[in-house]
Amino acid sequence: MIEELLWGLAVLVLSVAALKIVVFGTVFRHEIKATLERDPAASGPLTVLLTYPGLHALIAYRMAHALHGAGLRFPARVLSQASRFFTGIEIHPGARIGKGLFIDHGMGVVIGETSVLGDNVTLFQGVTLGGTGKDKGKRHPTLGNNVTVGAGAKVLGNIRIGDNVSIGANAVVIRDVPPNSTVVGVPGRIARREGRRTSESADLDHGNLPDPLQQALERLRREVHKIEHELREGHESQERQRERRGDKNAG
Numbered sequence: 001m002i003e004e005l006l007w008g009l010a011v012l013v014l015s016v017a018a019l020k021i022v023v024f025g026t027v028f029r030h031e032i033k034a035t036l037e038r039d040p041a042a043s044g045p046l047t048v049l050l051t052y053p054g055l056h057a058l059i060a061y062r063m064a065h066a067l068h069g070a071g072l073r074f075p076a077r078v079l080s081q082a083s084r085f086f087t088g089i090e091i092h093p094g095a096r097i098g099k100g101l102f103i104d105h106g107m108g109v110v111i112g113e114t115s116v117l118g119d120n121v122t123l124f125q126g127v128t129l130g131g132t133g134k135d136k137g138k139r140h141p142t143l144g145n146n147v148t149v150g151a152g153a154k155v156l157g158n159i160r161i162g163d164n165v166s167i168g169a170n171a172v173v174i175r176d177v178p179p180n181s182t183v184v185g186v187p188g189r190i191a192r193r194e195g196r197r198t199s200e201s202a203d204l205d206h207g208n209l210p211d212p213l214q215q216a217l218e219r220l221r222r223e224v225h226k227i228e229h230e231l232r233e234g235h236e237s238q239e240r241q242r243e244r245r246g247d248k249n250a251g
């Protein structure tokens with residue numbers, strides 16, 4: 001009797017799991033395809049469905065977004081925070097996300113409430129689509145289609161990132177970016193537009209970005225050097241005057 005019950009339970013669990021795989025596999029086919037296309041390490045649809053935190057976060061987000069849209073904001077937030085706990089990816093239920101989003105690795109990704117993402121966007125770990133802390137209302141970025149945001153990059157404020165834009169790892173973008181461009185550095189500068197190097201990038205040695213702290217220290221060092229030099233000169237001229245007075249007295 002117990003054996004039959006256990007078998008029944010096992011069949012039920014497996015059927016539910018298979019059903020879930022079929023349903024999620026169908027509903028999220030664009031995202032699974034995007035992952036297989038953009039991650040060379042992705043070995044198959046089932047692996048993506050079962051082991052990719054980016055996809056799990058997106059599944060939870062779609063449910064939370066539906067709750068949010070239905071006015072159930074508290075359950076939506078609870079679901080979004082539970083998803084964050086398991087995946088390390090925080091997507092506000094109010095964000096609007098198109099088809100084919102791929103979040104690689106995921107940990108540390110934040111997508112703010114009024115963010116809008118077009119189709120086929122790729123986000124790497126540590127990306128923030130955030131506000132600047134000053135504005136209310138629409139305060140997060142709008143990303144076009146086919147945008148890639150590199151690991152650790154921050155895209156801040158109600159700015160527009162055009163279609164086919166690549167944002168370099170660790171860039172901090174706070175201004176609009178035209179389509180078909182590459183943005184790198186802090187603050188983000190357009191290094192390439194329509195496949196060509198831009199004048200904005202001409203003065204930017206990417207391997208050796210200016211460090212404001214180092215520049216301030218260098219200015220301070222020069223000032224100290226100047227003051228030392230002036231003090232030494234003053235001291236020497238006093239010495240000379242004293243010597244001259246001594247010579248006169250002796251004479």
Ligand SMILES: CC(C)(COP(=O)(O)OP(=O)(O)OC[C@H]1O[C@@H](n2cnc3c(N)ncnc32)[C@H](O)[C@@H]1OP(=O)(O)O)[C@@H](O)C(=O)NCCC(=O)NCCS
Pocket residue numbers: 105124148149150151152166167168169170171181182183184185191192197201204206
């Ligand atoms: C920006 C990026 C998308 C390349 O785009 P691209 O259009 O092919 O641009 P290029 O490689 O031709 O680089 C353009 C310029 O930006 C510089 N650059 C590229 N990435 C940069 C970065 N992250 N930070 C600063 N400068 C960077 C290049 O040195 C080049 O400078 P140059 O014109 O003086 O030679 C890529 O470098 C990048 O950062 N991708 C993110 C990948 C990532 O996060 N991977 C994580 C995997 S876990």
